[in-house]
Amino acid sequence: MDSRRVISFLTGGLITAAFLLAIWYGNRDYASRRRLAAAHESDPGLLKKHSTFESYKTRSGYTYPRIRTFYKRHDKATELPNALPLLVFMHGLGGSAAQFAPLMTSLINIASCLAIDLPGCGLSEFEPGNPGAYTTQSLAELLYAAITRFRDAENGQNVICIGHSMGCSINALLASSTSQLSQLLEGTVVGVIAICPRGALPTPKEATLARRFTMMPTFLFDLLRQFDRRGGLSSASVTRVVGSGADDETRKMQLKYNEQSESGPFLRIMGAGLGPDGLPGKAIWSGIKVPLFLVAGDADGITPALEAENIAFWLKHEHEAEQDDSDNATAPAVPAIAGDTSAAQKQITISKSNADPPRTQSGSVIKDDYTSTKHASTLKTTIFPEPAAHGLLYSSSTVRILSGMIENFLSQHVDEHLSASWQMNALTKSGKWDVKNLKKWQSVDPCSAPIGGVFRAMKTMREVDDSHSPKEFVKRFSHKVIPDGVAAVIDISHETPVYHPQGLVEAGIDYHKFPTVSKEKPKAEEVDEFIKLVDSIREAPNYHSSSAPPTLRPTIGVHCHYGFNRTGFFIVCYLVERESYRLQDAIDAFAEKRPPRGIKHEHFLNELYVRYAVNIERRATITE
Structure with missing residues (x-):
């Protein structure tokens, strides 16, 4: 072959390579734009309302130019006598802050909350390009930069780290006394919640497989993931993430998260986790000296429950930890940790009731253990039974239970001021625990007549009110007073209620918190969950305990703030989907019983027509 042919061949090869590279870059940019668009479209209303895009420069010199940052200050932060800790949420590999939304809807009522999307995840841009910016340590420095910007350091605000999966490892680097980053938040982290944590370093087999993935061209890894997603929800x-026993709603959420997870940052972060600054192991976890709550699922195949049990073992047994400080040491399996109090003396006295252990909705017992660490701090380990898996933080069967457990743990073992009851009492005494617009609230009727034989629309109660407090409400509207009175209350307001729900419960009225965002049209997923909740209430013994005739059955009270827009929206949806109402009939029925004109917001009414007017007959047929 003469030189001209060689030159021609090489030139053609270079042109072809450049063309293919251009296509790859174009596809990469298209995939990134598609991911961001999908993430924007499905972003939970709570996060949309309180998110900004921030640029952070870390102490190692990396600049992350556009990081989605969620920050919601506690509504009453300035009115409480003590500075409340900042709850900091950190998602895992391939995840996003949106996965915490079901937990945040409750936790934002007890403290200010902060969360970020890691670069290339959720709504954050995939920048910078330097691989060093994606090590676990670098990502921990990024989180620290966000904390520094939003933490109220002037008033000495403390931090509580809440992480999921790899997010637990990032948090551990900031919380552990044995971490290279320990000085960043030294004395500031007062509690750690680790959901599906990983404690051990990758095994040689796992490391080899991960390296093979990271060596793949991104487009090949994309094809592999698409092949893996064949079958959609199934x-x-x-x-792999939500477990074989997950319901369809949880599967829909996970499929959405999978489709929004971009391969480039996934491979970059996974590859960096294999390096010298990779995932923290035993030495880091053993250095956590603050109250720690470990949560795991029995059906988790990504970070098995044994990982959480091993972390608990390291923290509980000082003599084993001192014998071998190597990260590569593997703790022996813990056959039964419940009731093990053989560790060091506790600093915090734990009062355990004689009540039955907590259970999931299926009735399975949750393995729940309290003990102390080798540093004499509180340690709680909770293992949710099958079908709980890696997605338990947003699974419909576990998220509400988990939310309640986190609130209890924080208020009992980290800071008593994180108790909703404590905050209510403090605000009541100061006169600052009240409705937004008292005059407007007073002009609204407290409770409607029955709607569709199922509901009563209410305004929120006031603990300090003479006519519409829980005490007065049960006297006038309880199912024990009138045959079609209220047997359960669903509070769909986003804020902590300005009344004590216990006053209803003690009078035989069930209370359910179902937080939704004001002025935001409820999402289809929220409507489905509301319908399931109402169905479960109507099947409960409390709902059938009345001796009244079938035409006068107990009702379910629903309230937001005033009981018109969100309340009407959910009630109308239920009447259409479960009671076979025509859409307009359902809207009219609500307006008749909730004057002056029922649902007031036009965009709420428009959304109802979009959802039901065209397909009403099809939906009614499915429901029947």
Whole structure:
């Protein structure tokens, strides 16, 4: 072959390579734009309302130019006598802050909350390009930069780290006394919640497999992931995370998260986790000296429950930890940790009631253990039974239970001021615990007549009110007073209620918190969950305990703030989907019983027509 042919061949090869590279870059940019668009479209209303895009420069010199940052200050932060800790949420590999939304809807009522999307995840841009910016340590420095910007350091605000999966490892680097980053938040981290944590370093087999993935061209890894998602909700990709026993709603959420997870940052972060600054192991976890709550799922195949049990073992047994400080040491399996109080003397006295252990909705017992660490701090380990898996933080069967457990742990063992009851009492005494617009609230009727034989629309109660407090409400509207009175209350307001729900419960009225965002049209997923909740209430013994005739059955009270827009929206949806109402009839029925004109917001009414007017007959047929 003469030189001209060689030159021609090489030139053609270079042109072809450049063309293919251009296509790859174009596809990469298209995939990134598609991910961001999908993430924007499905972003929970709470996060949309309180998110900004921030640029952070870390102490190692990396600049992350556009990081989605969620920050919601506690509504009453300035009115409480003590500075409340900042709750900091950190998602895992391939995740986003949106996965915490079901937990945040409750926790934002007890403290200010902060969360970020890691670069290339959720709504954050995939920048910078330097691989060093994606090590676990670098990402921990990024989180620290966000904390520094939003933490109220002037008033000595403390921090509580809440993480999921790899997010637990990032948090551990900031919380552990044995971490290279320990000085960053030294004395500031007062509690750690680790959901599905990983404690051990990758095994040689896992490391080899991960390296093979990271060596793949991104487009090949994309093809592999698409193949893995065959079958949609029933695909291996979805089942791997949420478990084989997950319901369809949880599967829908996980499929959405999978589709929004971009391969480039996924590979970059996974590859960096294999390096010298990779995932923290035993030495880091053993250095956590603050109250720690470990949560795991029995059906988790990504970070098995044994990982959390091993972390607990390291923290509980000082003599084993001192014998071998190596990160590569593997703790022996813990056959039964419940009731093990053989560790060091506790600093915090734990009062355990004689009540039955907590259970999931299926009735399975949750393995729940309190003990102390080798540093004499509180340690709680909770293992949710099957079908709880890696997605338990947003699974419909576990999220509400988990939320309640976190609130109890924080108020009992980290800071008593994180108790909703404590805050209510403090605000009541100061006169600052009240409705937004008292005059407007007073002009609204407290409770409607029955709507569709199922509901009563209410305004929120006031603990300090003479006519519409829980005490007065049960006297006038309880199912024990009138046959079609209220047997359960669903509080769909986003804020902590300005009344004590216990006053209803003690009078035989069930209370359910179902937080939704004011002025935001409820999402289809929220409507489905509301319908399921109402169905479960109507099947409960309390709902059938009345001796009244079938035409006068107990009702379910629903309230937001005033009981018109969000309340009407959910009630109308239920009447259409479960009671076979025509849409307009359902809207009219609500307006008749909730004057002056029922649902007031036009965009709420428009959304109802979009959802039901065209397909009303089809939906009614499915429901029946």
